[in-house]
Amino acid sequence: MKSTAWGIVLAVIVALLAALPWIGNTVLVQFGINVLLLATLAQGWNIISGYTGYPSFGNSVFYGLGAYGVAIAMVQYHLPFWVGMLLGLGLGVVFAGLLGLAVLRLKGHYFAICTLGLALVMTAIVSNLEIAGSNIGLVLPLLRSEVLFYELALGLLVLATLTIFWLSRSRFGLGLIAIRENEEGAAVMGVNTTLYKVLAFMLSAAFTALAGGIYAYYITFIDPVGVFDIGLNVKMIIMAVFGGPGSVLGPVAGAFILSAISEVLATKVTSIASMFFGIVIVIAVMFMPRGIAHLVQHIKRMGWGYFIDNVRTHRL
Amino acid sequence: MENILEVSGLIKRFHGVVAVSNVSFHLKRGEILGLIGPNGAGKTTLVNMVNGTLDPTEGDIVFEGQSMRGVPAYRRAHLGIGRTFQVMKPFPGMSVLENVSVGALFGANGGERNLGRAREQARACLEFVGLGKRIAQHADALGGPDRKRLELARALAMKPRLLLLDEVMAGLNHVEIEEVIEDIKKVRDQGISILVIEHVMKAIKSLSDRVLVLHHGEKIMEGGTDDVLRDSRVIEAYLGHKRQ
Numbered sequence: 001m002k003s004t005a006w007g008i009v010l011a012v013i014v015a016l017l018a019a020l021p022w023i024g025n026t027v028l029v030q031f032g033i034n035v036l037l038l039a040t041l042a043q044g045w046n047i048i049s050g051y052t053g054y055p056s057f058g059n060s061v062f063y064g065l066g067a068y069g070v071a072i073a074m075v076q077y078h079l080p081f082w083v084g085m086l087l088g089l090g091l092g093v094v095f096a097g098l099l100g101l102a103v104l105r106l107k108g109h110y111f112a113i114c115t116l117g118l119a120l121v122m123t124a125i126v127s128n129l130e131i132a133g134s135n136i137g138l139v140l141p142l143l144r145s146e147v148l149f150y151e152l153a154l155g156l157l158v159l160a161t162l163t164i165f166w167l168s169r170s171r172f173g174l175g176l177i178a179i180r181e182n183e184e185g186a187a188v189m190g191v192n193t194t195l196y197k198v199l200a201f202m203l204s205a206a207f208t209a210l211a212g213g214i215y216a217y218y219i220t221f222i223d224p225v226g227v228f229d230i231g232l233n234v235k236m237i238i239m240a241v242f243g244g245p246g247s248v249l250g251p252v253a254g255a256f257i258l259s260a261i262s263e264v265l266a267t268k269v270t271s272i273a274s275m276f277f278g279i280v281i282v283i284a285v286m287f288m289p290r291g292i293a294h295l296v297q298h299i300k301r302m303g304w305g306y307f308i309d310n311v312r313t314h315r316l
Numbered sequence: 317m318e319n320i321l322e323v324s325g326l327i328k329r330f331h332g333v334v335a336v337s338n339v340s341f342h343l344k345r346g347e348i349l350g351l352i353g354p355n356g357a358g359k360t361t362l363v364n365m366v367n368g369t370l371d372p373t374e375g376d377i378v379f380e381g382q383s384m385r386g387v388p389a390y391r392r393a394h395l396g397i398g399r400t401f402q403v404m405k406p407f408p409g410m411s412v413l414e415n416v417s418v419g420a421l422f423g424a425n426g427g428e429r430n431l432g433r434a435r436e437q438a439r440a441c442l443e444f445v446g447l448g449k450r451i452a453q454h455a456d457a458l459g460g461p462d463r464k465r466l467e468l469a470r471a472l473a474m475k476p477r478l479l480l481l482d483e484v485m486a487g488l489n490h491v492e493i494e495e496v497i498e499d500i501k502k503v504r505d506q507g508i509s510i511l512v513i514e515h516v517m518k519a520i521k522s523l524s525d526r527v528l529v530l531h532h533g534e535k536i537m538e539g540g541t542d543d544v545l546r547d548s549r550v551i552e553a554y555l556g557h558k559r560q
Contacts, residue, residue, distance in 0.1 A: 171421050171431060178418045181407035188367060188405075189474060190393030190422030246409075 017154055021147040029146045031263060033218060036153035039255035040211045041236040042243065043160040048204040049237075050245030051167060052197060053180030054104060058115030060233040061122045062092040062205040066212030067227040068126065071138040074217070076131055085213045092209025093202045100201035104194070107183075116230065123228040137223030140216060149218040156214065157252070160207045165248050176200050180246070238277055242284050244293025253292050286311060320345045320478055320509045321366070326375035328361050328533075335361045337533040338375070343478070348500070348510045350524030350541065352517075354554055357530040359513045360402055363480045366511070367399045368392045379478065396424045398476030400467040402483040402513070408456035412466060415455050416441055416473045423474025441469040445499060460487050468496070472503065479503065481512045485519055497522055521545065529553065 069088020127135040167173035178186035243254020321343040364370040368389035416438035
């Protein structure tokens, strides 16, 4: 009964979001596209890092591949947008599969550092590919339909969130959580850890690449430094971690809340705006290291003690 | 009776250290084999090689007629080898029920595909080990003895045909040890073959059909439980030489 009520509330929220272009103004829709894409990226990161426990700094690579898939298909081959999306999706997923087989053997910090290096390498490689416009970039055909991009981004976010909802209550998802909690224990109990990790990485890459594809057509100009941006990867991590990694809705909440605050700061108090994400990291790590999702579940029972408890257990 | 497990010439070297040195033994179907020896004798290393967490340097392990060389740990779980860890490896962020469900979902033959049925099986295993009332708790909220029970339930949920028990009774009191001994007997009566590492001699005496003794990585004796426990070499390995 409780879960049906939740489902109805969420469906209403999605319907309201879908109706936003007809209620709000252009600025709000443009802001909405950015937030929805960021939330999708946070959800993609949530799959490999929140659920499977492998902190990826290389997800921006899949984003860039998705963007370039669309750009190359449309600019170089004059193919329709959706073919470009498929190309970007294919590039991202195949690359994640090959890469995953190699780097998912590393754990913790080593995995993080390795994927971080990867983003830098990809920028250099793409800058030297003529088909990708070298370091100048590619200019896509202009489509003045913000509503279309908004609804596409919303659809992708809903799809990503439904996938994670399924993950949270499936055999596959439980296998991923087992890997996160204790990889050796999971293998001994029969989880094919290598296969599961690579599949999770590919699933994560799929949503990230599709978000990149929508972004490319929406923004109409991409270059290597812009779409293989490590800063973007840091953003998705902060949003997912702030919201609650390993939860279904946490990363979405994190993306919405942080984007809204940072947008307000950027227009009102510009000097603080650039420090904002740094401050968020410090506060989140000290007082609510498990994110909003965990906070919401425990604050009722523990009150302010929740924050004190976190500071104590982490010896700050 | 056929052998479910045959181990021949097993050697494990960690660089210069020989942890297990040329050990051979077999386990008959439906049998309980005790594995004893002082700390550092190589018991856990031996079990690690049987279930695939460690690769042997030399030698072979044959489970139900099939060589386990190059077979990864998760495949061995599918084939029917289940184990518990001395240093327990629960999934701390999961509930007790979820912990055991993982065993049911991924164990023998790749496990149960249906989440609901897996939960039912997990619940039955938890009832069996006496954790039926704690299924909703988080695994890291359990105390030592209950963690041992959880470890056993997780292995049982895998529906193994060979069960490797690595010190499931360490840290339990007398009453709890009696309970676990009865549990293990019931497990054997279901037709599951068991290799049991234990320092609790009462348990080894009342459970084992035969006993294998390791010392400094070598097999120093194998035989009927009473004979082995009375043997002077075994007593020496545990207690040292008798002063003249």
